[in-house]
Amino acid sequence: MTGNGASAGLAKAQELAERALELSRADGAVVLVDESSTANLRWANNTLTTNGVAEGRTVTVISTVNGAQGTSAAVLSRSGVDRDTLEELVRASEQAARDAGPAEDAQPLVGPEAGADGSSWQDGPAGTSIDVFGSFAPALGEAFEAARAAGRLLFGFAEHSMTSTYLATSAGLRLKHDQPTGTLELNAKSPDFVRSAWAGAYTKDFTDVDVAALGGELAQRLDWQKRRVDLPAGRYETLLPPSAVADLYVYMSYVTSARDAADGRTVFSAPRGEGSAHGTKVGSRIGVEGLRLWSDPFAPGLEAAPFNIARYSSGNQSVFDNGLPVEPVDWVRDGVLARLVTTRHSASTIGLPLALPGDNLLMEGPGDADAPGLEEMTRSTERGLLLTCLWYIREVDPQSLLLTGLTRDGVYLVEGGEVTGVVNNFRFNESPVDLLGRIAQIGRREQCLPREWSDWFTRTAMPPLRVGDFNMSSVSKAS
Numbered sequence: 001m002t003g004n005g006a007s008a009g010l011a012k013a014q015e016l017a018e019r020a021l022e023l024s025r026a027d028g029a030v031v032l033v034d035e036s037s038t039a040n041l042r043w044a045n046n047t048l049t050t051n052g053v054a055e056g057r058t059v060t061v062i063s064t065v066n067g068a069q070g071t072s073a074a075v076l077s078r079s080g081v082d083r084d085t086l087e088e089l090v091r092a093s094e095q096a097a098r099d100a101g102p103a104e105d106a107q108p109l110v111g112p113e114a115g116a117d118g119s120s121w122q123d124g125p126a127g128t129s130i131d132v133f134g135s136f137a138p139a140l141g142e143a144f145e146a147a148r149a150a151g152r153l154l155f156g157f158a159e160h161s162m163t164s165t166y167l168a169t170s171a172g173l174r175l176k177h178d179q180p181t182g183t184l185e186l187n188a189k190s191p192d193f194v195r196s197a198w199a200g201a202y203t204k205d206f207t208d209v210d211v212a213a214l215g216g217e218l219a220q221r222l223d224w225q226k227r228r229v230d231l232p233a234g235r236y237e238t239l240l241p242p243s244a245v246a247d248l249y250v251y252m253s254y255v256t257s258a259r260d261a262a263d264g265r266t267v268f269s270a271p272r273g274e275g276s277a278h279g280t281k282v283g284s285r286i287g288v289e290g291l292r293l294w295s296d297p298f299a300p301g302l303e304a305a306p307f308n309i310a311r312y313s314s315g316n317q318s319v320f321d322n323g324l325p326v327e328p329v330d331w332v333r334d335g336v337l338a339r340l341v342t343t344r345h346s347a348s349t350i351g352l353p354l355a356l357p358g359d360n361l362l363m364e365g366p367g368d369a370d371a372p373g374l375e376e377m378t379r380s381t382e383r384g385l386l387l388t389c390l391w392y393i394r395e396v397d398p399q400s401l402l403l404t405g406l407t408r409d410g411v412y413l414v415e416g417g418e419v420t421g422v423v424n425n426f427r428f429n430e431s432p433v434d435l436l437g438r439i440a441q442i443g444r445r446e447q448c449l450p451r452e453w454s455d456w457f458t459r460t461a462m463p464p465l466r467v468g469d470f471n472m473s474s475v476s477k478a479s
Contacts, residue, residue, distance in 0.1 A: 013057070013125060016086060017168040020061055023090045026097060027071070028064035028109045029170045030322045032311065033057065035125040038161040039132055046144040046154050048137075053130055057081065060311055061090050062319045063097040064109065070102030075312055075319055103320070105313050105345040110323035111171035116307040118174045125164030126178040132160045132206055139211040146215060147188065152222060154215070156186040160206060165309055173323045177305045179359075180204045183454055186211075187409070188218035190225075195422075197221035198389060198409040200243060200449035202458050204301065221388070221410050227421035229413050231475075237384035237440075238470035239414070241374055242448035242462040244390045245363065248432040249293065250453045250460065251393060251403060253361055256331060257315030258282075258340035262350045267401040267433050268340055278351045280340055287335035287436030290366030295358025296328035301447055302459040304359035316357050318343040329355050332436070360459035365442025373444050374464040379417040385470075386412040386419060389451045390428070401431045405452075406478050426472035441466035 013033040020031040037055045041048060059081040064073045074096030078089050112118060136158065147154045160182040167175040182203040189196045197218045203209050240248075261268040262279035270276035270284075287293075297306045308324040310317040321343050330338045339355040347354045365371060378386055393405035407425045414420070443464035450460055 013164070013166045014121065016059060016081065016083070017166050019083065020059070020086055020090050021168055021170055023087050024061075024063065024094065024170065026063035026094045027066045030062040030109060030319065031168045032060040032062075032309065032322070033166040034060075034163055035166075036161060036163040037127040037129070038159060039128050039130050040157060040159040041133055041137065041140070042157040043140070043144075044155045046147050048140075051130060053128075055127075059086070059089060061093040062322070063090075063093040064106070064320075065094070065097040067102065071106035072097050072100040073103045073106070073313070073319055074100050077311065103313070105318040105320055105343055107318070107320040107344045109169045109171040109320065111169065111173050114173070114324055116173070116175055116323055116325045118176075120176045121166070121174040123176060126162045126180070128160050128162040128180070132182070133158065136206040136209055136211065143211045143215040146212075150219060151191060152219060153189045153191060154186065155189065156184070158182070158184045158206070165305070167307070167309065167323055169323055175307050175323055177307065177309070179305060181458055182206055183449060183458055184209055185449075185451075185454070186214055186218065188215070188222055190222060195222050195225040196409050197225070198451070200451055200454065202447060202449045202460070221412075224412055224419045225410060225422040229421045229423050231413070231423045233426065233472050233474045235469040235471050237381065238467050239374065239377055239381065239384060239386045240465045240467065240470075241387060241389070242446050242464055243451055244387050245462040245465055246361070246448050246450035246460040247390050247393060247452045248403070248430075248435070249363060249462065250361060250450050250457045251395075252401065252432045253331070253357070254316075255398070255401060256341045257346075258342045258350050258352050258355075259346040260315045261340055266398055267431070268337065269399075280350070280352070281337050282340055282352060284337055285335050286337045286433055287332055288439050288442075289335050291332060291335045291363070291436060291439070291442065292330060292365075293332040293361070293363045294328065294330045295360055296362065297326050297358055297360070298328070299360055299362060299461070302360040302362070302461060304459055308356050315346075316341045318345060320344070321356065324356060326356050326358055329358065335436070361457075362445065362461045364445040364463060368445050368463070371442060371444040371463065373446075377441060377443050377464055377466060378414055378419065381414045381417060381466075384414050385423065385472075386414050391452050393452050396429065401433050402429060403431065404429050404473070406476050408478065425476040425478050427474045427476045429471050429473040435465075435467060438467055438469065439465050440468045
């Protein structure tokens with residue numbers, strides 16, 4: 001959705017990128033121009049409270065300087081940059097590069113020979129507006145009416161953003177990517193605020209969001225909460241819905257750096273004496289048979305940038321790799337750790353294939369299309385817990401990737417295939433890597449929104465999981 005006025009103004013992104021490269025006196029330069037627009041709705045007590053649209057521009061200049069000891073690099077980003085202030089940013093980036101020490105991950109900057117598709121470089125940026133909620137807003141109004149009639153309160157927000165990223169390098173590469181991102185978080189509460197239920201969704205354009213279905217799901221969960229059962233800490237058979245699964249495995253994906261593993265710092269490091277040529281667990285079984293965890297920039301509904309966009313260097317990425325094509329990667333295949341994240345530098349030093357991080361994450365088990373959904377898995381549960389979501393997730397031990405966190409907005413007791421009430425919240429202690437080998441059942445994959453990480457990682461598709469002995473380490477008073 002790009003209006004004429006937006007096209008005329010935002011087309012300056014290419015001009016800024018080209019001008020920054022012309023101004024650069026560094027040995028190499030990468031310029032990223034992000035043109036973004038965001039539309040949002042917020043509501044409380046069954047009433048729309050605010051709506052708005054915001055636009056912004058950020059320019060990032062990465063300068064590289066060759067020296068006797070190697071190549072140094074520096075990254076500077078600023079908002080609201082125009083032609084009059086661009087040179088100041090370029091000069092500051094150059095000076096920061098001269099002041100920096102040699103970059104460990106230094107590589108030649110990427111040019112068009114890398115093969116990324118630059119055909120859209122001349123296109124104006126995409127944008128969003130409040131019109132993106134054209135069908136969603138009336139459905140939300142109907143959900144408000146249904147909630148009022150039933151004595152429920154709805155709270156939440158919907159946000160849609162569109163970011164057009166223009167990437168140019170002094171090696172001649174010119175690329176553009178438009179990234180839509182839509183998120184919905186919906187809370188239902190009882191009038192006394194004692195009972196609370198949550199649902200979330202990821203969407204590209206809000207045309208596929210079924211507000212009525214989400215409202216019905218929340219109504220059922222509030223009704224389940226009318227009966228409360230207190231349970232002690234312990235290990236329970238537990239059903240994790242897709243959102244909770246996403247939160248655990250997005251965190252795991254964050255620590256899949258091959259360099260960090262080879263240095264002995266993560267759960268994916270090979271124990272001493274195993275004789276791994278690259279010092280990692282790549283090639284080792286870490287999950288149940290048939291389990292697959294992967295990223296794919298072309299996954300339907302979860303499309304992400306097909307080329308590398310890096311605004312800083314870390315164990316998981318390198319600014320020198322900006323513009324490299326991002327390929328589909330199986331991180332876990334048939335339960336075996338197949339790949340870890342590598343940059344060009346770490347791949348060459350460790351001896352593993354290049355595997356750039358993707359901006360989405362998917363998981364499935366064998367026979368995914370015929371696997372049961374969460375409701376069917378609940379009906380086949382003799383006695384166990386059904387979670388809603390996890391939050392406040394923190395790392396306890398990097399060597400095992402032990403995580404701790406809390407349950408939130410409803411932990412339900414399932415008896416004889418039926419939900420019989422809500423139980424108290426718990427603090428959990430679990431490693432998502434260890435869980436991969438203890439999964440008792442894998443349900444059908446579906447697109448979902450990670451609740452804990454929805455501010456930075458939204459594109460996930462996960463199955464519900466059954467774990468026979470999920471560790472609820474203590475009772476929590478959190479509501």
